[in-house]
Amino acid sequence: MLIDRARIHVKAGNGGNGSSSFRREKYVPRGGPDGGDGGRGGDVHLRAAPNLTSLLPFQYNQKFAAEAGGPGRSQQRHGKNGASLDIDLPPGTIVWDDESGELIVDLTESGQVFTIAQGGKGGLGNVHFKSSVRQAPRVAELGEPGGERWLRLELRMIADVGLVGLPNAGKSTLLSAVSRARPKIADYPFTTLEPNLGVVEIGGIDGQSFVMADIPGLIEGAADGAGLGHEFLRHVARTKVLVHVVDASGGLEGRDPLQDFETINAEIAAYDPEMAGKPMLVALNKIDIPEAIDNLPRLRTAMRDAGYRVFEISGVTGEGVPPLLQSVAAELREAAERQREIEEKRKAEEKTVFRLPEVDERAWTVTRTGQDEFTVTGIGIERFTRMTDFDNEEGADRFQRVLQSSGISAELEKQGVKPGDVVTIAGHELFWGEEDELAEFGFEE
Ligand SMILES: Nc1nc2c(ncn2[C@@H]2O[C@H](COP(=O)(O)OP(=O)(O)O)[C@@H](O)[C@H]2O)c(=O)[nH]1
Ligand SMILES: [Mg+2]
The missing domain is CATH 3.40.50.300 (P-loop containing nucleotide triphosphate hydrolases)
Structure with missing residues (x-):
């Protein structure tokens, strides 16, 4: 039997950063925030293309990346969305996650399309973070990083x-x-x-x-x-x-x-x-x-x-x-x-275009991972954390408000979090602050 193998890396585009610009108009003192949103990063799709019979091209070319989203710009202009990338594979290609060994998809039928990596969301521009007490917010979100992974491809040729x-x-x-x-x-x-x-x-x-x-x-x-x-x-x-x-x-x-x-x-x-x-x-x-x-x-x-x-x-x-x-x-x-x-x-x-499974992105879990340590997981909160610019004070404030409104803070308290404990979210280590501090959370410098 003819077996063809290859290993490739796919990377979806990063979302563009939101813009934190301000209007500069003659008669508007300290002009209002007008930074637009970042563009969406492009997805990476795998497509079973007729007429292909070999994985040979992937011996030479192993890295595939979709385009990143453009940054948001002033005057509420939205960043450009990144172009998605189609990788053509011969029908009969079986795709595995190289790290976990998990079978991802079996591209049996010609024309079958599978989204293997999703582009990152664009960050929100500061135009969204206007409020009556916050006349000139500087906060703007970072773009979400695009998904990436190493794949193992295996083509088992079937005789025609x-x-x-x-x-x-x-x-x-x-x-x-x-x-x-x-x-x-x-x-x-x-x-x-x-x-x-x-x-x-x-x-x-x-x-x-x-x-x-x-x-x-x-x-x-x-x-x-x-x-x-x-x-x-x-x-x-x-x-x-x-x-x-x-x-x-x-x-x-x-x-x-x-x-x-x-x-x-x-x-x-x-x-x-x-x-x-x-x-x-x-x-x-x-x-x-x-x-x-x-x-x-x-x-x-x-x-x-x-x-x-x-x-x-x-x-x-x-x-x-x-x-x-x-x-x-x-x-x-x-x-x-x-x-x-x-x-x-x-x-x-029936629909034959397969997508990544839909999940509740807002769901989260708080786990005590040690004497003074907690970990928060969940697609939405992790993404939000990665997209928060902690160097920006207002971004950090907004982050805390989300922790509170989502119920995560209450759950941490219920599980006994105390000042000085470490709370890890999406790889960021955050320290639980003192009650009387202005911010409930202090962030590692
Ligand atoms: N003269 C001649 N001999 C052939 C031809 N095709 C195959 N042979 C011979 O026939 C024998 C059997 O061939 P092979 O391809 O092994 O047959 P298979 O058992 O059907 O796979 C071999 O000695 C070949 O060289 C042909 O077109 N002309
Ligand atoms: Mg024979």
């Missing part, structure tokens, strides 16, 4: 096209002629129950490519009841087109190729009726041998009469191979089109 045929028909030879796969050739009819995979690249405008599997052992294994590996079955089940390779020469024993063809078809039908229903192209192989040439007119007529599309090829010389591949590619495009219609119907009923 399966090569079937009797041992020695020339399946492995054909696969190695059209791809970089190097299956063992000849003398290995029973070697392996793992399919060999190769990526076949068809030139042309859209640079179509597909994954072809040489499926040895299907018939042998199925016929004598040998257990086929799970991976093997997965490949067989997911192929969309079969190419039936027939040794048109009849081999050294002078067999009848039509008889060979029937044998395999009967076994496929017995093995899995669904597989027998897949589109099948016939490749009459070894046309570089005189015996094959002699057989061609008879085989061609019989198979076409039976409704098959027939190609005459030589895996060894390459003769006749390009038209076969073009037809396979066309067949796959049709299969993809049918699949897309099914998907669209399904999409009409």
